[in-house]
Amino acid sequence: MKTRITEMLEIKYPIIQGGMAWVAEHHLAAAVSEAGGLGLIGGANAPGEAVRDEIRKARVLTEKPIGVNVMLLSPHAEDVAKVVVEEGIKVVTTGAGNPEKYMDMWKSAGIRVIPVVASVALARRMEKYGADAVVAEGMESGGHIGEQTTMTLVPQIADVVSIPVIAAGGIGDGRGIAAAFMLGAEAVQMGTRFVVADESIVHENYKERIIKAKDIDSAVTGRTHGHPVRCLRNQMTREYTRLEQEGKSFEELEYLTLGTLRKAVQEGDVTGGTVMAGQIAGMVSRRQSCKEMIEEMMGEASRLMHWDLCTAGQHI
Structure with missing residues (x-):
């Protein structure tokens, strides 16, 4: 399945792994x-x-292309921005800010610079400033989220930018990949x-x-202060929601979550830690290797898209 993204990034499949904090390290990326993804x-x-x-x-483990996600609100963003140049990285995605200064x-x-965007206006702005593509991220995602759904955001952005979306x-299986392509995307993250x-x-x-996780296990905290985060429900989210409803300040709520993602990822504290995950968690049912996941999803997507094209042809 060739798209402008697979050719631009020199990858076999139009699948990009998200740059998740504490999760997206060299073993997974490689x-x-x-x-065959990025x-x-x-x-x-x-x-x-x-x-x-x-x-x-990562380069010890693979000779294939790898990228770096630069979190622009990080106090180390400028150093990381320079490191990717010094290390010869060819693809950068950005989040939590505007990458124009770099x-x-x-x-x-x-x-190749690919910002993550949550609105049509930001997608347009990123194209104007030279982005090679954009990641249109719907609110179904895990972690920090916007307000638009993937179903509504992707086609609106695809309609107004000329760069790939x-x-x-x-998105967690071949059906999601096929649906994303029908909406105007040329790859998925x-x-x-x-x-x-x-x-x-x-x-x-x-x-x-x-x-x-079940379909109803996803929770969003932080909406009252304009910093919504999606994770799985647990003792921490219940406590956060209670304090949020009591009108606690952003600083007090931030203190409650300080270091909790690391506790969950590294120490396995899924009760008091922050278990960031998207709504798709309810569909994730088993462990597999990355190779098994990608080949299974691409096989399913290819079959569905072929069926769709054949079916469409019968009605012309």
Whole structure:
């Protein structure tokens, strides 16, 4: 399945792994890339040298292209922005901010810049400032979210930009990939399903919580202060919601969640930790290798899209 994204990024399949904080490290990124997708190393709040180390470790595991997600609100964003240039990274995705200040440096180095956007206005702005593509991320995603759904956001962005659109949010199987293409996307970005991959270093408790999740297990905290975050319901989300309803300040609520994602990912605390996952968690039912996941999803998507084209042809 060739698209402008697969050709631009020199990957076999139009699947990009999300740059999830504490999750998207070198083992997972290398495994996704080796399986034919694009693996990303999540910069999150890590210092530049830590990201450099992750890049080099990933390159020991694969010769395929890998990318880096730069979290622009990080205090180390500028260092990470320079590290990706120094290390010869060819693809950067960005989140939590506007990458314009780094755009000239990255473009001069031949880096493909793909911002994650949650609105039509930001997608237009990113195209104007030289983005090579955008990730249109719906509110079904895990972690920090916007307000539009993937179903409504992707086609609206695809209608107004000429650069390729990558769909994200609520995609975890071949049906989701096929649907994203029907909406105008040329690739998908996925996070939650890759969390439970064999190569993922996430604690077994975290993986098991996603695998056992039901459709109603997703919760959004932080809406009252304009910083909504999607995760799976637990003691922490209930406490957060209670304090939110009591009108506690953003600072008080932030203190409650400080370090809780790391506790969940690394220590397996799925009760008091933050178990970030998208609504698609209710469909993730088993562990697999990245290769098995990608080949299964692409096989299903290809069959569905072929059926759709054949069926459409019968009605012309």
